[in-house]
Amino acid sequence: MDFQTAAALGTCLSKDYAEDFFELLVNYQDISASEAASRLGLHIRTAQDFLVALAALGIVDQREVFEKKRPYFRYALKTRRIVMELDLSQVRRARSAGDLARRIREKANSGARFTLARGGDHIAQVTYWTGKGRERTEHRISLTAPQGLFLYHLPFPNAEPLAIGEVLHKAGVDPKLAPEILDIVEVLGRHGAIETELG
Numbered sequence: 287m288d289f290q291t292a293a294a295l296g297t298c299l300s301k302d303y304a305e306d307f308f309e310l311l312v313n314y315q316d317i318s319a320s321e322a323a324s325r326l327g328l329h330i331r332t333a334q335d336f337l338v339a340l341a342a343l344g345i346v347d348q349r350e351v352f353e354k355k356r357p358y359f360r361y362a363l364k365t366r367r368i369v370m371e372l373d374l375s376q377v378r379r380a381r382s383a384g385d386l387a388r389r390i391r392e393k394a395n396s397g398a399r400f401t402l403a404r405g406g407d408h409i410a411q412v413t414y415w416t417g418k419g420r421e422r423t424e425h426r427i428s429l430t431a432p433q434g435l436f437l438y439h440l441p442f443p444n445a446e447p448l449a450i451g452e453v454l455h456k457a458g459v460d461p462k463l464a465p466e467i468l469d470i471v472e473v474l475g476r477h478g479a480i481e482t483e484l485g
Contacts, residue, residue: 287370287371287372287373288372288373289372291343292370292372294339294342294343295343295368295370296370297339298336298339298340298343301336303326303328303332303336304336306326307322307326307333307336310322310325310326311346311361311362311363312363312366315362316349316360316361316362317360317361317362318358318359318360318361319333319334319337319358319359319361320333320358322337322361337359337361340361341361344364344365345363345364345365345368346361346362346363346364347361347362347363347364348360348361349361349362385450385464385468386449386450386451386454386461386464386468387449387450387451388449388450388471388482388483389447389448389449389450389482389483390440390441390447390448390449390450390453390471390475390480390481390482390483391440391441391442391443391445391446391447391448391480391481392440392441392442392443392479392480392481393443393478393479393480393481394443394444395443396414396478396479396480397414397415397478398412398413398414398474398477398478398479399412399413399414400412400437401413402438403434407435407438408429408431408434408435408437408438409429409433409434409437409438410428410429410434411426411427411428411429412426412427412429412437412474412479413425413426413427414427414474414477414478414479416477425477427470427473427474429470430466432457432459432460432463432466432467433466433467433470435457435458435459436453436454436457436459436467436470437470438457439453439456439457440453440480441453447481447483450464450467450468450471454467
């Protein structure tokens with residue numbers, strides 16, 4: 287199951303009427319949106335949207351029927367077991383090995399503030415601002431310990447840029463943690479706190 291499908295299923299299951307709705311689907315051979323709505327005290331559009339969502343997920347079968355030449359849909363449960371299995375390896379953004387060769391350093395006059403931890407041996411937080419004047423908004427990013435160590439060893443604006451892999455090594459951060467390091471580099475680069483160049 288991909289993330290979008292899991293999210294859609296989670297949205298359905300989180301409705302406060304979901305359990306009662308499934309009870310109807312289990313006990314009725316099939317049901318229309320208007321029948322379900324009247325039974326559960328819901329607006330017919332709410333019941334219709336819920337049933338259409340379940341049909342899109344393959345949980346119910348949607349069948350068009352005709353009554354006095356007026357078509358409408360009836361819904362029947364297709365499965366009595368719903369399993370949500372999410373493969374998170376599909377969620378993580380792919381990163382190329384070349385990312386560690388990118389040379390980086392802190393950007394001069396970026397306006398970002400790197401706050402040292404109490405012990406002074408790593409960065410605890412980065413603050414940056416967006417917007418102008420009264421619309422200016424402050425954003426604070428709390429860092430993981432590896433990210434804090436990495437940024438503590440980030441070259442200053444007037445220093446020669448270093449490859450991300452070199453900074454990882456200087457900081458003593460396990461290369462297996464590169465994805466979370468690359469994530470913070472991407473975020474801070476996007477907001478102008480870090481400048482990056484190809485290796």
